[in-house]
Amino acid sequence: MGIPLEPQQRIEPPGGNLLRELGGVSRGLARWSRGRRQRRWLPRGSGEPVMVLPGFLTSDASTLVLRRFLRRRGYRVHGWGLGLNRGDVYRLLPLLVERTRALAAAEGSPLRLVGWSLGGTLAREAAREATEAVAQVVTLGSPVVGGPKYTLAARYYERVVGLDLDAVEEEVSAMTAEPVGVPITAIYSRRDQVVSWQACLDRRDPDVEHVEVDASQFGLGLDPEVLAVVARQLAKGCAS
Structure with missing residues (x-):
């Protein structure tokens, strides 16, 4: 799909307009209710296992529409089962890797990981740690560059958690210098007011395909345009 940003361009912080975000949710719900007939023609899976990961300060409840x-569409779908995503990446990642390996073993097949926002960031790193247990990753508005630095959660991580965001950015840069090792679809939107869309782009990994959509961050998990992309990319991954 191409990457619409030159490496030397500065990453801008997200707009932070939460009213636009909420409006995007309403828009997504309206489009969802009108698009039932079109969804029938989307590609189907054949029982492949999928785990869906929620974003920052959300839980499996937030991914109900996406999982349903x-x-x-024919997939065996699991929530992440780790409760509220409080953003403690260093604590959550080992738990997620353990769950990914356990589910893949129980299913007898590598998982497809679909992660929303921070959930997508965690999905990438779980795939990096447990490549044998992951067949594919799809991220929805997930920061790849800078950790939380280019998100609305930046102040929380800096002032409450006490992170040095510049140091975290360098750590993330070093970590993402190597490819994850599985095919990845990175879905992003320029309308995103929570995560800078430029931070969702991965220029380093040749296995990443970028897909731009017209949706808000809060609406990514229920907007029919986004769900159609997820369905197509999962089906493409299953066929490869």
Whole structure:
């Protein structure tokens, strides 16, 4: 799909307009209710296992629409089962890697990981740690560059958690210098007011395909345009 940003360009912070974000949710719900007939023609899976990961300060409840959609598309769908995503990456990642390996073993097949926002960031790193247990990753508005630095959560991580965001950015840069090792679809939107869309782009990994959509960050998990992309990319991954 191409990467619409030159490496030397500065990453801008997200707009932070939460009213636009909420409006995007309403828009996504309206489009969802009108698009039932079109969804019937989307590609289907054949029972492949999928785990869906929620974003920062959300839980499996936030991914209900997305999981139900994928289940109806023929996938065996799991929530992440780790409760509220409080953003403690260093604590959550080992737990996620353990769960990914356990689910893949139980299913007898590598998982497809679909992660929303921070959930997508965690999905990438779980795939990096457990490549044998992951067949594919799809991220929805997930920061790849800078950790939380280019998100609305930046102040929280800096002032409450006490992170040095510049140091975290360098750590993330060093970590992402190597490819994850599985095919990745990175879905992003220029309308995102929570995560800088430029931070969702991965220029380093040749296995990343970028897909731009017209949706808000809060609406990514229920907007029919986004769900159609997820369905197509999962089906493409299953066929390869």
